[in-house]
Amino acid sequence: MGQALSLPVKLASTTLTFYRGFFHYLLGSGRNAPYLTSAPAYLQPAADDDDKPIITQSSSSFTISNFQSSRLFMQHARVHLYTLASEFYMYNKPHYRKPSYKQDLMDNLSNVAIPGTGLSLKYFVWNKLLALGYVLGAYPTVSLIASIHLWLKTKFRSSISQEYAVRLLAPDDWFSYWRLNSRIAGLHALLNDVPPGYEMENKWTFLEKGNERDVPISPYLECDGIVVKHRNEEGGMGIHFYKNATVGGDWIIQERIYNGDWVKGHLPENAPLSTFRVITQSRGALDVTKPCTVRDVKALSCVFRAGRANAATDHDSVMFDVDVKTGKVLGGTSNAHWYKLGLWNLLPGRCVWRSDDHAITHHPDGNIAVTGETVPDIRGMLQLVETSHWKMCPDVPLVGWDVVLSSSKELPVCLLEVNLSCNFFRGSFDRQVYLDFCEDMVGKLQEMRLKADREGKKFKKFH
Numbered sequence: 001m002g003q004a005l006s007l008p009v010k011l012a013s014t015t016l017t018f019y020r021g022f023f024h025y026l027l028g029s030g031r032n033a034p035y036l037t038s039a040p041a042y043l044q045p046a047a048d049d050d051d052k053p054i055i056t057q058s059s060s061s062f063t064i065s066n067f068q069s070s071r072l073f074m075q076h077a078r079v080h081l082y083t084l085a086s087e088f089y090m091y092n093k094p095h096y097r098k099p100s101y102k103q104d105l106m107d108n109l110s111n112v113a114i115p116g117t118g119l120s121l122k123y124f125v126w127n128k129l130l131a132l133g134y135v136l137g138a139y140p141t142v143s144l145i146a147s148i149h150l151w152l153k154t155k156f157r158s159s160i161s162q163e164y165a166v167r168l169l170a171p172d173d174w175f176s177y178w179r180l181n182s183r184i185a186g187l188h189a190l191l192n193d194v195p196p197g198y199e200m201e202n203k204w205t206f207l208e209k210g211n212e213r214d215v216p217i218s219p220y221l222e223c224d225g226i227v228v229k230h231r232n233e234e235g236g237m238g239i240h241f242y243k244n245a246t247v248g249g250d251w252i253i254q255e256r257i258y259n260g261d262w263v264k265g266h267l268p269e270n271a272p273l274s275t276f277r278v279i280t281q282s283r284g285a286l287d288v289t290k291p292c293t294v295r296d297v298k299a300l301s302c303v304f305r306a307g308r309a310n311a312a313t314d315h316d317s318v319m320f321d322v323d324v325k326t327g328k329v330l331g332g333t334s335n336a337h338w339y340k341l342g343l344w345n346l347l348p349g350r351c352v353w354r355s356d357d358h359a360i361t362h363h364p365d366g367n368i369a370v371t372g373e374t375v376p377d378i379r380g381m382l383q384l385v386e387t388s389h390w391k392m393c394p395d396v397p398l399v400g401w402d403v404v405l406s407s408s409k410e411l412p413v414c415l416l417e418v419n420l421s422c423n424f425f426r427g428s429f430d431r432q433v434y435l436d437f438c439e440d441m442v443g444k445l446q447e448m449r450l451k452a453d454r455e456g457k458k459f460k461k462f463h
Contacts, residue, residue, distance in 0.1 A: 010161035015140055017042055018168045021077065022135065025085035032453075035082065035439075035446035043078050045071040072431060076170035079438045082446075083183040084135065089449070091128055094462045096189035096198045096420075102126075104186070108421070112175070114142055115337040116353045118345030143167035149353050174335050178423030181398050184441055185421045188285060188397050191448040194462050195288045197393025200418050203252055206392075213391045216384070216414040218404065219255045260405040260412060262376055263304075268365035272307040274314045275416055276322070276375070276403040277425045278385045281437050284394035286444050292394035299324055299382040300434055301427035304375065306332070309365040318360055319425045320370050327378030329371055331358030333426050358426070376405070381413060388415060396420055397441055 021043055024030040030038045090101040098104040102125070109121035124134040147163040166172060189198050199205045210217035243249025259267065263274055279300045284292025302322040307314040321330040334355045345351040361371035375381070385401040393399060400422025404414050451457075 007161055011144065011164055014161070014165045014168055017077075018081070018140065019136070021081040021169070022085055025082045026088060030082065031085070032450070034450070035443040039078055043074055043081070045074045072435065073166075073170050075435045075439060076172075076431070079435060079442055080170055080176070080180060082442050083180055083187070086183055086187050086445075088128060088132070090183075090186050090190060091131070093190055093459050095186055096194045096462055097201055099461065101186055101190075104421075108182070111341065112338055113341050113345070115340070116345060116351050118340060118342045118351070120341055140168060143171075146353070153354070174423055174426045175338060178421075180438070181423065182421035184397055184438065184445075187445050187449075188441065190459060191445055191452060192288050192395070193460070195285075195395035197285075197396040198420060200393045200396070200399075201420050203417060206418055207252065209392055210388070210415065215388045215391060216411055218257055218414050218416050219411065257404055257414075257416075258407040260407050263405050264407075266304075266363065266368055266370050266373065267306055268309040268363060268368065270310050271365070272311050272313050272316075273404065273416075274305055274307040274317065276381065276405070277301075277303045277305060277427070278382065278401045278403055279422055279424055279427070279429070280385050280389045280399050280401065281434070282389055282394050282397060282399070283437065283440075284390075285397040286440060288395040292390060294387055294390040297386045297389045297394065298433070299386055301424050301429040302375075302378070302382070303425040303427040304329060304370070305425065306363055306370060318363060318370075319427075320360075321358055321427050322375055322378070324378065324382060324429075327375040329373045329375065330428070331371055332360035332363075333358045334360075335426060377413075384413060385415070393418070393420075397437075398422055 021040065024038075024040055030040070087101070087105070091105075092100055092102060095101045095104040098107065105125050106122045109125060112121050113119055114121065124138070125131045143164055146167055147158075147160045150158045150163050151160050171177075189195070200209065207217055209215075243251060257273055258264075259271070259274055264271075267274060280297055281300055282292065283296040284290070302324050304320040304322055305314040305317040306320055307317045311317070316336070318332040318334060320332040322328070323330060337352045337355060340351045362369050381403055385399075385403065388401065389396075389399050398420070400419035402416040402419070404416050406412060406414060408414075
């Protein structure tokens with residue numbers, strides 16, 4: 001009874017902390033002072049928390065007792081609230097791949113919905129006032145509903161107040177990590193006038209630079225182009241000409257890549273090319289004017305995206321976490337419920353609210369065992385992406401690499417593409433290493449932002 005009575009107080013306290021922290025970095029002293037020295041007391045751990053063990057799990061924090069009072073939780077909350085407030089600073093400013101941060105935000109959220117609502121998130125960010133209303137109203141409401149839903153799903157084993165604190169102040173779901181990484185990338189590129197490494201997001205630049213720097217890249221064809229004709233059209237109808245990028249065109253014509261034996265052995269028939277998503281971080285991005293060494297780059301996570309039968313790409317897949325130390329494949333999960341658009345998804349049974357946390361052990365198309373297997377030469381794969389980050393874009397903070405274990409004897413391991421506003425695809429990682437890096441990055445970016453304010457810097461358009 002006492003816990004039920006104290007619940008509204010705990011929820012109100014968390015909500016107040018969220019509002020105070022957000023406005024501290026949006027309009028208060030946190031906006032106009034160095035990041036570390038301006039951190040408010042309510043976002044600092046209690047003095048006796050230094051004696052508690054450091055918790056480094058990167059997901060499913062609801063199983064950890066009193067997680068919301070730990071040092072790592074407070075560190076995460078500071079980074080989350082600072083970068084969330086920074087979106088309003090960047091909103092109408094240039095983005096490294098779009099005319100404005102707003103445009104990039106809307107494009108990226110166009111096919112994403114809060115699970116069970118079916119409503120694209122892009123509608124909540126098409127102007128600043130609406131986005132602010134979403135942050136102040138919808139975000140806490142959705143966090144509370146999610147906390148109650150977890151409490152019911154776990155048969156009352158989880159804590160509503162603790163889960164609400166995680167969801168609102170230090171969210172550890174895939175979507176929130178993706179947005180956090182994207183905010184850091186956007187702010188870093190803006191304040192550093194888009195370092196050369198950001199050009200790697202252009203697929204053709206990535207292929208050219210990779211070959212120049214002896215990085216194993218998915219091969220492309222040297223030809224003028226191709227002609228494609230629909231099989232049911234006659235004469236000169238339905239003919240399409242694709243001019244290759246090798247001769248100044250807009251299309252990249254590549255050799256087809258096939259899954260290697262290990263990957264193929266863990267997939268059903270007619271599965272697409274299935275890649276590994278590896279995330280790396282570069283401390284060389286903290287100061288792009290200084291030289292970087294390969295030791296400044298570290299691989300954080302790895303996920304095997306096991307494509308579904310008859311899918312066109314591995315965007316439709318089961319995401320199996322991989323232990324980066326051993327290469328052992330852990331449990332699988334999905335985030336497909338975040339991509340179900342249409343108001344009919346409001347109807348009961350149309351869309352799950354959350355997927356099970358890495359509970360899948362077998363590929364659902366064929367009941368093929370995946371969990372417990374070991375990825376061959378995981379250390380070689382991680383060294384490849386670390387070296388590639390160093391060679392190609394050491395001035396970019398976080399990079400998501402799509403790595404292929406192919407059937408080619410000449411190129412058994414190669415890189416397909418890079419993603420600079422990347423997400424972990426629910427892979428596990430050392431939260432301490434990641435948050436230390438994020439907080440160092442945010443501290444540097446705030447220093448640069450204050451300098452830009454003093455100098456009245458005008459940000460140039462990148463497109």
